[in-house]
Amino acid sequence: MTAGFDGWPTGAFEVLLRLEGEPSVDVRRGCRREREELVRRPMVGLLNAVADADSAYEDFAVWGYGDVLLDAWQRQRAIVRLGRSVELGVRLDLDGLEVGLAWWYAPSEQIERYRGAVADDGSGRRVVAIIRQLEREGFVVSGELLKRPLRGYPVDHPRAELLRRKSVVASRGLGCEEWIHTSAAADRVLAAFHQLRPMARWLVKNVL
Numbered sequence: 001m002t003a004g005f006d007g008w009p010t011g012a013f014e015v016l017l018r019l020e021g022e023p024s025v026d027v028r029r030g031c032r033r034e035r036e037e038l039v040r041r042p043m044v045g046l047l048n049a050v051a052d053a054d055s056a057y058e059d060f061a062v063w064g065y066g067d068v069l070l071d072a073w074q075r076q077r078a079i080v081r082l083g084r085s086v087e088l089g090v091r092l093d094l095d096g097l098e099v100g101l102a103w104w105y106a107p108s109e110q111i112e113r114y115r116g117a118v119a120d121d122g123s124g125r126r127v128v129a130i131i132r133q134l135e136r137e138g139f140v141v142s143g144e145l146l147k148r149p150l151r152g153y154p155v156d157h158p159r160a161e162l163l164r165r166k167s168v169v170a171s172r173g174l175g176c177e178e179w180i181h182t183s184a185a186a187d188r189v190l191a192a193f194h195q196l197r198p199m200a201r202w203l204v205k206n207v208l
Contacts, residue, residue, distance in 0.1 A: 008039070035065070043062050
């Protein structure tokens with residue numbers, strides 16, 4: 001992996017531990033400099049390392065934080081944009097790293113294209129195979145579901161549940177072992193991104 005990322009120092013988790021629960025505004029402000037240096041900056045380094053290894057992941061953003069949302073202080077998030085409403089994500093918290101792919105907050109025209117692709121025998125069977133492979137690899141695949149059967153499609157359609165989805169999210173925790181303090185953390189994120197690539201390509205091809 002490229003130079004410039006050496007993992008998160010142990011102090012990163014000490015800072016996150018101080019921010020656990022409901023820390024006051026004063027506590028958060030007191031942690032700001034350490035959090036930026038020990039938690040957020042290594043995330044920037046990780047995403048740069050991943051982008052250097054594969055240019056497909058160059059369009060990324062690493063979230064900042066304000067005084068209002070506790071979650072933004074307690075969990076460092078980053079995304080890689082693949083297209084409108086399609087993104088890869090990385091999250092660091094006290095449980096370690098989590099990696100995922102999300103198609104969400106999609107406009108209505110994307111949702112219609114998604115349903116058409118799921119209903120089609122070729123692309124529909126392909127996405128089922130991709131999801132099953134991701135689940136075998138330890139990813140949890142979920143998404144927002146309509147409460148009622150979808151109009152215009154048979155109730156007993158073989159992919160009825162997928163048709164009812166308005167979003168698709170696949171995520172997997174990578175853990176918090178010693179490798180997280182080394183450059184190997186970027187290798188693990190890159191490997192997970194590669195596992196998610198078939199699903200990402202399916203979405204980009206069929207939804208965008």
